[in-house]
Amino acid sequence: MAAVNINEFISRLRALRKRNFHSSPEVFWADFVNIAEVLCLAEGAHVFAITGTGKVALQAEVVAAEDSLGHPVSPLALPTECEWLPELVVRSVQNGFAAHHDKVPLQAKPHWLCFRLTTQQPRVLLLKIAEENHTRLGDIVLRAQLIADIANDRPETRSDSNNDSNDALSLLSIMPEIYAATPLALSAYALVNSLVSQCNDIDLAAIGWQKGEYIRIECISHFDRFEEKADLVKLYEAALEEAADQHSVLHLSHSSTTDGMIVLAHEQLRRELGCDDLATLVIFGNEGQPIGSVLIVKMKGLIDTGVVHSLTFMLSLLSSRFDDLKVKEDGLWKRFKRRTGRILETLVGPEWLWTKVATVVLSSAMLWLVFGSLSFRVESNGEFLTDRTQLINASQDGLVIDVLATVGDSVERSQTLLTLEKQDLLLQLTELAAERQRYASEEDKARASNDIIETEIAKARGAQIEARSTRVQRMLEETNITSPFAGVIIKGERKDLLGAPIRKGDALMTVARIEDIYLQLLVDERDIHFIELGDRGEFALVSQPLSPLAFEVEKIIPIAVDGGQKGATFQIKAKLLEAPQNWWRPGMTGVAKVDKGDAAPYWILGRKSYNQLRLLLWW
Structure with a gap:
């Protein structure tokens, strides 16, 4: 406006x-x-x-x-x-x-x-x-x-209807004078005095402003000064508050405005003044709350409803002006509270609820990322290992015809693990037995003919056949490959060995003793500089992810090994801090996390991406 x-x-x-x-x-x-x-x-x-x-x-x-x-x-x-x-x-x-x-x-x-x-x-x-x-x-x-x-x-049913409307609208002519008055008190005096001078239906006017929970009288027409604690002034203020509290126009001579309303203060004021009619109108501020009230009085006769309507309309146009002047006269603290209240209403009000919720959630997440803390743990793959292992090799060429144990099986000392084909060795024993019999017959024949030379030759050949028979017999015994000690097979699948031809020296199985088990970690080269001797962490087996095992870093191998597509990795030897369980087996794998204290969440979550970006932008 x-x-x-x-x-x-x-x-x-x-x-x-x-x-x-x-x-x-x-x-x-x-x-x-x-x-x-x-x-x-x-x-x-x-x-x-x-x-x-x-x-x-x-x-x-x-x-x-x-x-x-x-x-x-x-x-x-x-x-x-x-x-x-x-x-x-x-x-x-x-x-x-x-x-x-x-x-x-x-x-x-x-x-x-x-x-x-x-x-x-x-x-x-x-x-x-x-x-x-x-x-x-x-x-x-x-x-x-x-x-x-x-x-x-x-x-039209009355010839003077237009005159009534014009008389009511004439009240609006006082608005320029009120707008021209800069202080709030001067605007209030201009309003009440102009109402009395411009309108024949108004003999007295008063205005009051909201101060805290009450309305305090500002000015009364034709009065330059008045005693604020006078009984009549208190009655004015009570009437002004009565209308403001109910947010409604109260016109005593028109029941449509007073039905269901409280008008006790107005009735008491009318009796005290001895007037015929009075009305109170509420001034609403920019925020829709009452900031003051205007009281008009007619000593003889009734106030025309057109005047009340025009005055209501005029006050609605002046409300923004009054509110601005009232705010300017407030102290610094009140202006600060008002402005802060508006900001808080905008921030926590019901409008744009989900947008505000999303903003709060995102802001909280950003604050947590920057100022919060999160446990920093270096993650790597791990495996149970033991140094008490033995590789079982083939002692001769042959064909595996039976596999009596496979990976994961517990075996005892001297328990047969594999059986090789024996048919060729049995045939060789049979042939050697026949030759030994033949040379024995030749020896007997030479001894009967008293031929000493032939006897010694036959005897030497028989000894040679006996030696060959002993060697074949030993090879026959070695066709049953046994475990050197009690333990667990950690390498050697039945499906890979059964029916497979082998040569002497081929690795067939690996047997490990279930003792002195330790943990071997493969740490990415991007994280190896965080690891130090004595660091502790937890290791979760694939088979038991809900029961992590505590460990302590014992040795760092200073040479990287090829980790395939993941890049180079470093081997870390760690000591398990818990007593070994019966179901532990060398070769079991899982995920290990080494504790390195707390750090900012944004650094933990974004460090790898940041380092990768630095490499891409480096030239």
């Missing part, structure tokens, strides 16, 4: 009230819509005629592209889905006005206000109010109701 010329606006309002819209309806509705938009702080406005008898049917009034002053008229854009509109119109026709609030997530949420106009054919005024003006909806509703009777096409 600060950019609106008040005198020009009042003149337009008076002229529009005198016009009959049937003479030039397009221009009349253009003026009416533009005035309604400015007066009611609306983003858009339009007038609809109700044409249906049973089901509500709306017909938009034809509005000129420009009003009578040449100002363009912006058409009101209705949402694509507005099933609520017919029901809103029905309620406005029944109650005088109705409201609807859009609540579409992550979109603008305007307020739609609908007002019944006082025309012979039912018509309604539809206003679109922006969400930022929701605190002033009460003020906007009052303003719209004050202009709802401008478009009145009913025949």
